Amino acid sequence: MPVGDAFTPDQLYDIERAVRHAEEASGLRFSVYVGGADSETRPFAQELLNELEDPDHTVLVYVDPAGRRLEIVTGAEAKRQLSDTAAGLAALTMQTSFATGDLTGGLVTGVQQLGTNAHQAPLLHANEPHKQ
Amino acid sequence: MIPELTGHTLLVFVGIPALVIAAIALLVFASSIASGPRYRPGLSWWAPPVWINGPAATKPDPASLPELPAAPGTLATAGSGVARTTGGASASW
Incomplete structure (x- = not known):
């Protein structure tokens, strides 16, 4: 297998753009890690989440291409906006693309889906007094 | 009668x-040449880790990656930015 980067600059740009849009839509922070884990992927992904600045409001997408494992980890506050069921649906979307070898497409689609599902409608007229 | 092989014949019937x-x-x-090496599930992964929107928004140094917890399933309690409880989902392909 040839040695090189995991993504081309164009692919990186697409993923970063999807991350940015997801953050704008949800107000949460999104992070994507693609690489191997020395042991179990779930604890490793949780440790990666804890390395970030605001882990409570962060959604981490961890992909292990060699081990063919995907982990979506949501922080304590992010979990309230993005349910485990919604994360599972996004994981299913990504899983389908990854199985065909499309890492970039899976990440872009999955992150977009996570951002859309974590979207919260703005609270309007909350400070106005109730009128009869 | 077998025709003689000339340079012109070779050019027409072999070169073209x-x-x-x-x-x-x-x-x-x-x-595929332009897009570089492609990920193929089941084969070895060749690329160094990439962390998009990570702590420094750059590729991490493998030596600085966090140590795994001693007991699986328990989260570290030290540090200021430690998530309390986490949710999410897992999948494999």
Whole structure:
């Protein structure tokens, strides 16, 4: 297998753009890690989440291409906006693309889906007094 | 009667077909050559880790990656930015 980067600059740009849009839509922070884990992927992904600045409001997408494992980890506050069921649906979307070898497409689609599902409608007229 | 092989004959019956075959092969493989190595599930992964929107928004140094907890399933309690409880989902392919 040839040695090189995991993504081309164009692919990186697409993923970063999807991350940015997801953050704008949800107000949460999104992070994507693609690489191997020395042991179990779930604890490793949780440790990666804890390395970030605001882990409570962060959604981490961890992909292990060699081990063919995907982990979506949501922080304590992010979990309230993005349910485990919604994360599972996004994981299913990504899983389908990854199985065909499309890492970039899976990440872009999955992150977009996570951002859309974590979207919260703005609270309007909350400070106005109730009128009869 | 067997015709004599001349340079012109070789050019027409060998050179031109070889050129056509090379052009078709180039057209077929051009996109994969341009896009670089492709991920193939089940084969070894060749690239260094990439962390998009990570702590420093750069690729991490493997030596600085966090140590795994001693007991699986328990989260570290030290540090200021430690998530309390986490949710999410897992999948494999």
